[in-house]
Amino acid sequence: MSSEALAEHRPVDLRSRAFVDPAAVDPAVVMESGVLFDPLRRAVGLVGGLAVLGLPLGLRAQATSAPVAPAAAAKPTRPIFVLNSQDATVSVIDPVTWAEQRRIEVGKEPHHLYLTPDEKSLIVANAAGNSLTFIDPATGAVQRTVRDIVDPYHLRFSPDMKWFVTAANRLNHVDLYRWQPADAQPFKLVKRIEAPKTPSHLFIDSRSTVAYVSLQDSDELIAIDLATQTVRWKVKTGKMPADVFLTKDDRHLLVGLTGDRVVEVHDVSGAAPRLVKRITTGEGAHAFRARGDGRHVFVSNRVANTISMIDLQTFEVAAQLPGPGGPDCMEMMADGRSLLLSSRWARKLSVIDIDKRQVIRQVAVGRSPHGVWTLDHAARQ
Numbered sequence: 001m002s003s004e005a006l007a008e009h010r011p012v013d014l015r016s017r018a019f020v021d022p023a024a025v026d027p028a029v030v031m032e033s034g035v036l037f038d039p040l041r042r043a044v045g046l047v048g049g050l051a052v053l054g055l056p057l058g059l060r061a062q063a064t065s066a067p068v069a070p071a072a073a074a075k076p077t078r079p080i081f082v083l084n085s086q087d088a089t090v091s092v093i094d095p096v097t098w099a100e101q102r103r104i105e106v107g108k109e110p111h112h113l114y115l116t117p118d119e120k121s122l123i124v125a126n127a128a129g130n131s132l133t134f135i136d137p138a139t140g141a142v143q144r145t146v147r148d149i150v151d152p153y154h155l156r157f158s159p160d161m162k163w164f165v166t167a168a169n170r171l172n173h174v175d176l177y178r179w180q181p182a183d184a185q186p187f188k189l190v191k192r193i194e195a196p197k198t199p200s201h202l203f204i205d206s207r208s209t210v211a212y213v214s215l216q217d218s219d220e221l222i223a224i225d226l227a228t229q230t231v232r233w234k235v236k237t238g239k240m241p242a243d244v245f246l247t248k249d250d251r252h253l254l255v256g257l258t259g260d261r262v263v264e265v266h267d268v269s270g271a272a273p274r275l276v277k278r279i280t281t282g283e284g285a286h287a288f289r290a291r292g293d294g295r296h297v298f299v300s301n302r303v304a305n306t307i308s309m310i311d312l313q314t315f316e317v318a319a320q321l322p323g324p325g326g327p328d329c330m331e332m333m334a335d336g337r338s339l340l341l342s343s344r345w346a347r348k349l350s351v352i353d354i355d356k357r358q359v360i361r362q363v364a365v366g367r368s369p370h371g372v373w374t375l376d377h378a379a380r381q
Helices: 003-007
Strands: 080-084 089-093 100-105 110-115 122-126 131-135 142-147 154-157 163-168 173-179 187-194 199-204 210-215 220-225 230-236 241-246 252-257 262-267 274-280 285-290 296-301 306-311 316-322 327-332 338-343 348-353 358-364 369-374
Touching: 080 110, 080 122, 080 338, 110 154, 122 154, 154 199, 163 199, 163 210, 173 199, 173 210, 199 241, 210 241, 220 241, 252 296, 274 316, 285 327, 296 327, 306 327, 327 369, 338 369, 348 369
Parallel strands: 110 369, 241 285
Antiparallel strands: 080 089, 080 369, 089 100, 110 122, 122 131, 131 142, 154 163, 163 173, 173 187, 199 210, 210 220, 220 230, 241 252, 252 262, 252 285, 262 274, 285 296, 296 306, 306 316, 327 338, 338 348, 348 358
8 A cells, every 4th residue: 555545545445454534535436345435424335344334322232241340549640542543643632531632743654552561651653654653651752763663563562571573564574573672772673574464463472482463364373483483383264364362371362353253262272273263243353452350352343333342261242332433442441441442434532331331432533543552551361
């Protein structure tokens, strides 16, 4: 996808990136996929397997498990960050007033973000800008920019703080870096691993031995051995694998199939992976976020405009929540009740009360909001 196409805001099929701005599309224009945009922009259609739908704020669903009790700590005061991937900015939102305080200019195509091991910096990965922007997670102040990090679409630190791994979604490779925080260039490239086609999301096990990466356009999953910097295995998945989530015992890997309505569960405890279950969640199963209770994980269903809560003991859907406006990345706040959601097509941050199973507010942000994060978050498992 060219930078010129982005500049003109044309609807394009970048799968997980999926820059589609309904407001910028002539309703009379038929996409290459053969889908006609509805003038009212409700049930707009399907672009590369992803729907652009309306905002069903009243959607409710059955709850089959007890909610997590809200934390006794004081209300959060540290900012919420939302990456506006088509604007090259980060929205900084006050969690008390729910007002957007300001926008931080970063590099082109900021998609995902991650906290440094010392918890002093939030790293925004600018995929098309080939750079990383370091932001103070408590104040929102920009600390520095690290350049020459090639196509950092998705990113992770290993739990032992030795490895920094990026997935180059556009350029079909995975980069393994050593983390050297005291140096002017804190990332030393150790190995570049070819990973066709379209490496999307990654997860590293608790022992810092394996990085699991989804290959979105070849419908595959690979495991990279961090000690040897080689591929351990590669396995076929269902259609368009996106985000991956590893259970805390390192045994089961969940894979969201954005080209389907399913989350696959693979047993990765042996020498070779084994598919053990397919969980039906909703069309466009995409991104994961742990609830923080040690038992449940949320998955956003991009086409269905819903969020499914999966029980990790039974691998069944325990509840369905609304996910308006093309749900993408999520953040679970420390109160154990408020789920933050980037509503990609609506240009909103949506806040969902998981006890009431309803959207309680929306905050206007920039174009194509993607990653969302706050320091006041729930546990990651």
